[in-house]
Amino acid sequence: MIALAEAGVEEVVAPLGTALTVEQLRVLRRFTERVIACFDGDAAGRRAAARSFPVFVEAGLWGQGAFLPTGEDPDTYVRTQGAPALEGCLTGAVPLVDAYVTELAGPDSAAVGRRAEAAREVARVLRKVRNPFEHDVLARLAAERLGVREEMLRGEGAVEPPERPAVASGPPGPEARLVELMAADPSVAARVRASGVIADFRHPEWRRTAETIAAAADAADPAALVQSLPRALRDRVAARILGDDPHEREAREREFADYVTAIRRPRESDARRRLQDEMRAAEARGDEAAARAARQQWQELTEKTRT
Incomplete structure (x- = not known):
């Protein structure tokens, strides 16, 4: 790791002598969707790459593998061959699914x-x-x-969407409704992705589902995406797809704006409460400048919410 840092190769982590775990990959997934694992290029290394694929899948990642010359690891390789050689190896990384299926066969x-x-x-x-x-x-x-x-x-191997009683019970909330729109209309999925509103989802299952649909927005197949939804939404999405007409599309525009506003409202309310607390604390200690700055931010956020 030290040699890599000295060579200018950044964004590198190591499992510290342990086998790569689902928990480690889930932490990595918070920062990137593209993870390349380095393996020895011999038969044992390719078997290790094959074994790692299900671990990546469990963590929600579609990993890639870079295979170094036999007996090398990233540290020794960059010391002897230099950073450009290692970067070339990483550029040639291949999907781990290839190693997995080859090993199984x-x-x-x-x-x-x-x-x-x-x-x-x-x-x-x-x-x-x-x-x-x-x-x-x-x-x-x-x-x-x-x-x-x-x-x-x-x-x-059909995926069975997990059932979430909290989601299925009662009327669907704005997160579920927005996911429904995304699955029925790839253009809505692309707009949701660009808006960044998925980060404000509070229900983990809807957030994961929205992320999956948004990632496939440019080439989405609505019929396939319907199958990845929680069962409670499948029929409504199918009805939207089959019953699409100009009036439905106009209504969809209004729904999109309403759901995005509703999803963002809790975060904005939290931010206003935090600013109020900052104002009170600043006033209590006699810091007028800090109180004024917090008050201005509160007013700007309140005005933005109203519009």
Whole structure:
């Protein structure tokens, strides 16, 4: 790690001698969606890359692998070959799904028992891949390499959206309604992504679902995205898609603005309360400048909320 920092290679972390864990990857996911893991380029390194793929999936990431020359690690490689050589290796990183499926297929993939066992393992991982496009890639690649029927693999690996009683009970809130709009209309998903309002979602499940749909907004397939939604929303989204007309699109514009405003309101209310507390504290200690600054921020935020 020290050699990498000295060479100017930043944004690097190490698991400190332990196997890479789901918890570590979930922490990384807070900062980036693109994670490249470095492995030894020999057979053992490729097996390790294959084993890491389900761990990445569990953490909600579609990892990549960079394979170094046998016996090298990033530290020794950058010392002997320099930062440009390591950066070139990272640029050539490949999706870990390739190593995973290749390892599962193995040299004896023609054996019926081996194929069935490998297919069951793929189906188990598929159930955890919530991004519909990544789900499609894994299903097609595994079916081709393992020699099993793709429709069978898809059926066994179908994602079952988690049921959330707090979401299903009562009228859907603005987060659920906005997710519904996003799934029915890719242009709305793109606008939600650009607005940054997903960061203000308070329900983790709706936030994850919104992030998945927003990530696929540029090439969204509404029919596929419907299947990734919690069951409580599927019928409403399907009805929107099938019943789309100009009047519906006009109403959708109003709904979009209303839901975004409603989702942002709690954060803005929290911010106003915080500024009020700052004003009171500044006044109590006789700091008129700080009180004036907090008051001005409170007024600006209040005016923005009204508009």
